[in-house]
């Protein structure tokens with residue numbers, strides 16, 4: 001498999017029919033900067049092109065799956081004087097629109113079966129990517145998904161305008177999005193979002209990742225794997241058009257919020273702990 005550049009927060013490896021991507025920066029709860037999200041998109045492309053890969057498995061480490069966009073990275077993008085932009089619109093087209101649309105698109109069109117090993121909570125853009133996965137396993141009942149767009153002066157992104165109503169129902173999606181309310185384990189289970197809870201204590205994300213992979217290995221034994229990809233293509237066709245459409249609508253709607261500056265003010269409050277999410 002041809003390699004791509006390395007990233008200190010994200011590792012990848014191929015193991016038989018599985019392409020494994022792991023977030024490995026537990027110190028900041030696996031928060032990701034724009035370049036890291038791009039890297040995730042590039043890894044998905046790598047998995048897509050590998051004929052021996054049938055399943056792309058997302059794993060993480062530590063107590064969170066991912067706490068979403070890194071507020072330090074956002075402050076960096078705002079204060080970066082090494083790049084001169086013609087306007088605020090131009091700046092956020094580069095720093096937000098292009099990146100966001102790219103990684104979301106990589107998840108929407110991914111041709112291999114996307115499996116998420118949810119070791120803990122996921123927030124924001126990372127939680128949006130979890131909602132684009134085909135199968136989700138949880139480590140225990142401490143997991144939750146939070147889409148804090150209303151608290152951060154943003155709008156739905158990463159396809160969540162479509163994926164959340166699809167997976168939880170439109171009224172539940174409204175309630176959680178409008179009032180910045182986490183989707184807790186009970187809701188994730190009742191809706192069928194989580195396929196299996198591995199019921200492991202919190203500090204054991206490595207054991208959980210290994211257990212999921214062992215179980216997957218035995219589940220795929222004897223299967224004709226091209227059938228899985230054929231079915232993925234057919235199942236994907238149910239919603240791919242609306243996801244593609246919303247990916248573009250979401251970033252264009254969001255752009256004016258970035259240009260006006262409200263998300264920056266709120267991300268900076270988050271970084272200085274003046275703003276918190278209600279969990």
Ligand SMILES: CCCCCCC/C=C/C(=O)SCCNC(=O)CCNC(=O)[C@H](O)C(C)(C)COP(=O)(O)OP(=O)(O)OC[C@H]1O[C@@H](n2cnc3c(N)ncnc32)[C@H](O)[C@@H]1OP(=O)(O)O
Nearest residue numbers: 027028029031034037067068069070071072099100124125
């Ligand atoms: C593709 C384009 C990219 C741009 C996308 C832009 C659009 C935005 C998308 C989003 O993802 S919105 C969501 C952003 N994320 C958040 O709002 C979560 C912020 N974090 C928190 O609210 C809390 O940390 C927590 C997740 C509720 C956990 O709280 P807890 O008290 O348990 O731990 P902390 O002490 O707060 O955190 C530990 C450690 O981790 C650092 N950290 C946590 N989250 C982030 C983050 N998002 N960015 C950077 N660093 C983060 C936190 O600062 C602590 O570090 P130290 O202070 O100990 O060094």
